[in-house]
Amino acid sequence: MGTTATVVAFITGTAINTWVMAYGARRLLNVRFSLVRTATAGAAGQAVASPIISALIGDMGVRRELTPLPWFICLGFACALLVSMTVLVLWEAFVPTGTVPSPLYWFGGVRSRIARTRRYWRITFVFLRHGLGPYLRGRARPSTHTARSFTHALEQGGVVFVKLGQVLSTRRDVLPAEFVQELGRLQDRATPVPWPEIERVIKEELGDPLDVFATFDRTPLAAASIAQVHRATLPSGEDVVVKIQRPGIRAVVERDLDIVGRLARTLHDRAGWAKAFGVVELADGFATALREELDFRVEARNMASVAATGRSTDVVIPHPYDDLCTNRVLVMQRLDGVPLGKAGPRIDAQGMDRTKLAHTLLDTVLRQIVLDGVFHADPHPGNILLLDDGRLGLIDFGSVGRLDTELRGCLQRMLHAMNRGDAVAVTDAFLEVVARPDELDEQALARALGAFMARHLGPGTTPDMAMFTDLFRLVARFDLAVPAEIAAVFRALATLEGGLTELAPGFGIVTEAQAFGECYLRERLQPGSLQQAANDELLSLLPLLRRLPRRLDRITAAAEAGRLTMNIRLFADEGDRRTVTGLLQQVLLTILASTAGVMAVMLLGLKGGPAMTADVTLYEFFGYCGLVICSVLSLRVLAPIFRR
Structure with missing residues (x-):
């Protein structure tokens, strides 16, 4: 029992010390770090705390002198805390936050991340196979002969890339005319989904099709990459069309949108022409629009909004049946005609x-x-x-x-x-x-x-x-x-x-x-x-x-009485005040760190003075404390710089 109690006490004490080191380092740096980084830094501080304190006590000859002992223990603890802060700052300097996913990221959804990585490389190889590698690396600027290759690559990329090409074909403000012309030929076509899979989607959203619809044509009117459309009749006898989302298309779209975003950020960082075109903003806007397109309830609201403002009876807009519209199924009035x-x-x-x-x-x-x-x-x-x-x-x-x-x-x-x-x-x-x-x-x-x-x-x-x-x-x-x-x-x-x-x-x-x-x-x-x-x-x-x-x-009365004044508020905007305050804090911390360092060096260079131990004078002790303070303030200045 005694051994078990000792082990439990040791583990508990170690955990508490690690938490104290991690919390203290994070608070002193005043920058938020991930849990993994903070815990690692706390463990590093805990690991060196005992050796540092032992070294200070042993080397400075204070084992038998009880008066200075607490001060040297505090100095050793401060040095261990400094180690934790140094670990956090150096980690952020060499491996900035976000460049490498945390272990918690990898432990969740490993299979989906492997599939996403495989898909990313497959899309990359498609672009490389069409000779677009120099443009992805930012070493060349798009020219006329690349328009057709780019279009073919998008066509082979799948649904998201075809739709991206269709959107880009309308952006005459960012793409040359030859790209607009080639991308305009992209068509959104797909093989129809078999009836059993369509029936499963309808059952999950509305229930059994035989209970909801009087008749339902299993042969689709049209099939696109996101959805396909079928004829149907309601129990009331009204003719409708039913738009059903393709099973599993949401996961495919989200995976490919992530790839589009990564490619856009890569181009933005490496290619000047991509930054001028605003590829990141284009990718973000495209992702937002495509995610809305995946929710058929948004389409039902859009249809109702356009119909509510309709001014011409010569152009008909179908009305949706709101009680039968979900995020994956849209039921609307059937318009008999041809495209x-x-x-x-x-x-x-x-x-x-x-x-x-x-x-x-x-x-x-x-x-x-x-x-x-x-x-x-x-x-x-x-x-x-x-x-x-x-x-x-x-x-x-x-x-x-x-x-x-x-x-x-x-x-x-x-x-x-x-x-x-x-x-x-x-x-x-x-x-x-x-x-x-x-x-x-x-x-x-x-x-x-x-x-x-x-x-x-x-x-x-x-x-x-x-x-x-x-x-x-x-x-x-x-x-x-x-x-x-x-x-x-x-x-x-x-x-x-x-x-x-x-x-x-x-x-x-x-x-x-x-x-x-x-x-x-x-x-x-x-x-x-x-x-x-x-x-x-x-x-x-x-x-x-x-x-x-x-x-x-009021103005004339104040002017007549000589009480007319004008108030001018500098830095009225909250963002401006935060920016100026942050800069002043950084400058002040830099000055304090420099002052503490200079004073520490001067104190360490002084000879004589009151003796704390046989080997250490009071001036030297204050010099060591000054070095610790200088280091803490310097790390406090560097942490937000590396974080940005």
């Missing part, structure tokens, strides 16, 4: 006016963008139906763009200014839309925009989609950043342009958009619209006008 890309024979057979159909579709999308602020962000020909009654229908609302009131107002002001040919007003509205750098020559930008308008919107010119390419070149030239919401607008228009050209060859989307702007301007200038706008502005100004006389009276 616009295959509707050519029907249009010709029925003698429909192609230009009128194109104008109706463009007018609907533009009104969604400019007036409503909620618009279909992916209107490619497969998502547009020519219905049996001659109307158009919009489907697949997994990708929807949203513009707040401020952005819509900026776009409207830019539209008005372009119609007037006012380059200065266009510049003002343009700068409200984009993110501007700190140093921007607004006069040079106004002249560039004026030249752009004269070239593409002047008398005798026929504007086309080439103007968007020139516009994005102008954006890059002045280091402007296009917000994701505005990029979604250009993406929708660029996608729509292909379908409109296919529907009505020779249809000028820019010219028609200009006509839409003029029509919208006339609507805004009608007496009723002007009166409504004036009423809205007056209502927003009423609270200010009501308070203005009282405030003017």
